[in-house]
Amino acid sequence: MSLQLRGIEMDEGAGPTARDAVRELQSRINQDIIGQERVVERIVISLLANGNALVEGLPGLAKTRAIKSLSKNLESEFSRIQFTPDLLPSDVTGGEILRADGQFEFRKGPVFGNLILADEINRAPPKVQSALLEAMEERHVTVAGKRYDLPPLFMVLATQNPIEQEGTYPLPEAQMDRFLMHIRIDYPSDADEVKVMRLVRSESAAASAAAAPAPAKIPEKAIFDARAEIDRVTTKDVVEAYMVGLIAATRRPGEFGDKLKSWIAVGASPRGSLALDRCSRTYAWLKGRDYVTPEDVQAVAHDCLRHRLSLGYEAGADGMTADTVLDEVIKQVAVAV
Known part of the structure; x- marks a missing residue:
């Protein structure tokens, strides 16, 4: 059985076609979300790494649009839960x-x-937020003592506003740790802003005209095939040691300099090293390689670790953020040769 996607023929058992399908998926989302290629890449990495993603950004930066575009172009069932203070776990x-x-x-x-x-x-109370914990980690839910398994293709993509704190409930560390990646979305460039206006204008014009046939969706099988290929991506001992070194620097910062010791209160959990491993292998695969380099680890480190650090008082006094602290961690941890 084969499926044509803009010249991409997907045949069962064909190796490179899964990567081509994923790149086609990225391309389609980038056409919907102008100027956010890095954010789109991180969302796709989370999907391929079989993890959950927290997307954080100011209102109007297309957080929801990016996730809806993923669903629109991928063969999947999309569910939206609007978190509000009166939401119940059921x-x-x-x-x-x-x-x-x-x-x-x-x-x-x-x-x-x-x-x-x-x-x-973060607008729902902790009791509702915790209802997602079992689903995100175990891929099943338990109701009235009975277990119900979730679909094989399952991913939670959560959004939150970083500045509006009134009426919100900060996510507990246990739930933050269950997100594979914490993705931050920022303003587009001025040139991309013009493209955004033109895109929305063209969409409004298209809505009033005859609807064009939608392109074929990327099949669910392409994601599973991609995951199988990613599982075969190799990581040398020296790169594994580098990942562990980055995590160790967050847990024992005193060994890596007085500045880190004063900035970091609590380091990353073992999920941090697992996230680095999964995401760096996925990143390498997206770049067309079957092995991981230290540069791959550095490329995903901030998204994998920024939500797993607890900063001390001195970090805030020095104007440090989790990202700038991680910049220092990467600077201090050497790659063995």
């Missing part, structure tokens, strides 16, 4: 209802989709 996982015959029946909630948009996740 609104996320589903719950049992009493049928007319006196038997209880489980009705699945929106978490049973493939791509789950947890919009403004």
Whole structure:
């Protein structure tokens, strides 16, 4: 069986075609989200690495649009959960209802989709946020003592606003740690801003005209094939040691300089090293290689670790952020040769 996608023929068992399909997926999303190529790449990395992503940015920077574009172009079931203060855990996982015959029946909630948009996740109370923990980590939910498995293709993409704190509930460290990547989205450049205006203008004109046929969606199988290829990407001992060295610098910062010791209060958990490994192998695969380099690790380090650090008082007094602290970590940790 084969599927044509803009000249890309996807045949079962064909090696490079999975990478071509993923690149086509990236290209389509980049056409919808102007000037955010790095953000799109990180979302795709999270998908291929079978992880969850937290996308943080100011209002209007296309966080939701990027996630909806992923769903639009990928063969998947999309679910959107609008997190609000009155949301209940059962609104996320589903719950049992009493049928007319006196038997209880489980009705699945929106978490049973493939791509789950947890919009403004920090606006719901901790009890609701914790309803996602089991799904994000274990890929199943438990309701009334019964376990219900989630689909093989499953990903939570959560959004939050970094500056609007009124009426919000900060995500606990346990939940932050379950996000494979913490992706930050910033303003587009002036030139890209012009392209954004033209894109929206053309979309408005197209909406009033006859709808053009939508291109074929990227099949779900392409993602599973890509993951199988990524599993075969190799990581040499020296690169593994470099990853562990970066994590060690966040846990024992005193060994890497007085500045780091004063800035870092709590370092990254073992999920941090696992995230570095998975994401660096995925990044290398996207670049067309079957091995990982230290540069691949550095490319994904900030997105994998910025939400896993707890900074001390002196870091705030010195005007340091998690990203600038990680810059220093990367500067201090040498690659063995």
